[in-house]
Amino acid sequence: MNVTEALATRMSCRAFLPTPVPGTTVRAILEAARQSPSGGNLQPWHVHALAGDPLAEIVRLVRGKLPAQPRGEEPEYDIYPRELWEPYRSRRYKCGEDLYATIGVAREDKFGRLLQFARNYEFFGAPVGLFFCLDRRMGPPQWADLGMYMQSVMLLAREHGLHTCAQEAWSVWHRTVGEFLGLPPELMLFAGMALGYRDETAPINGLRTERAPLGEFATLRGF
Numbered sequence: 101m102n103v104t105e106a107l108a109t110r111m112s113c114r115a116f117l118p119t120p121v122p123g124t125t126v127r128a129i130l131e132a133a134r135q136s137p138s139g140g141n142l143q144p145w146h147v148h149a150l151a152g153d154p155l156a157e158i159v160r161l162v163r164g165k166l167p168a169q170p171r172g173e174e175p176e177y178d179i180y181p182r183e184l185w186e187p188y189r190s191r192r193y194k195c196g197e198d199l200y201a202t203i204g205v206a207r208e209d210k211f212g213r214l215l216q217f218a219r220n221y222e223f224f225g226a227p228v229g230l231f232f233c234l235d236r237r238m239g240p241p242q243w244a245d246l247g248m249y250m251q252s253v254m255l256l257a258r259e260h261g262l263h264t265c266a267q268e269a270w271s272v273w274h275r276t277v278g279e280f281l282g283l284p285p286e287l288m289l290f291a292g293m294a295l296g297y298r299d300e301t302a303p304i305n306g307l308r309t310e311r312a313p314l315g316e317f318a319t320l321r322g323f
């Protein structure tokens with residue numbers, strides 16, 4: 101598989117098979133992703149990989165808290181700007197609508213949407229859950245570095261026949277996750293990521309999101 105194929109076949113997988121992923125594979129992916137660039141070579145990423153009992157335990161912990169705190173804990177960062185503007189607002193809306201349409205959950209079905217959203221906190225059934233953290237004193241450039249590391253993980257996963265779903269949803273449980281992982285106070289949770297084998301029969305995995313044409317965001321000069 102080349103980079104173009106890895107990019108073209110990466111999608112957010114939201115239903116996984118229980119098939120375990122060998123620890124050697126997870127290690128190989130996280131190790132190869134170290135080659136991601138970072139400003140000043142700071143390599144500001146920190147990652148925790150869970151499988152088996154530890155994974156089941158964090159899922160159980162959050163599931164137990166969800167009924168009383170459906171919105172999670174006090175957020176540490178805004179996932180989106182407070183008031184999204186065009187064209188981002190419509191893109192976000194469409195992404196949500198298209199996602200719920202794959203599983204036949206209507207807009208009015210708030211409970212159905214909540215139930216599906218809660219699947220985030222089970223890593224969508226994936227046998228591996230990753231948590232990506234960085235030092236809270238870091239700024240936007242280092243957040244971008246962490247994003248590059250995550251993208252490397254997602255592309256390398258494809259090379260191993262695996263799929264992923266990046267999950268900012270986990271950030272609202274940063275306190276619970278932080279305590280569980282024993283994060284030092286300076287480290288903050290950015291996102292989780294599900295990793296595993298895609299369930300090819302799950303309708304939700306049929307979603308293919310659109311991208312704006314090049315002309316909408318790129319300017320080329322002098323060619």
Ligand SMILES: Cc1cc2nc3c(=O)[nH]c(=O)nc-3n(C[C@H](O)[C@H](O)[C@H](O)COP(=O)(O)O)c2cc1C
Pocket residue numbers: 110111112113114195220265266267268269270291307308309
């Ligand atoms: C940093 C990041 C966080 C994300 N968080 C979530 C999440 O919490 N739950 C979810 O279902 N999808 C999440 N996504 C997936 C996006 O919705 C998805 O990447 C986008 O709609 C494009 O679709 P695609 O990944 O299938 O190409 C996240 C993606 C990124 C890059």
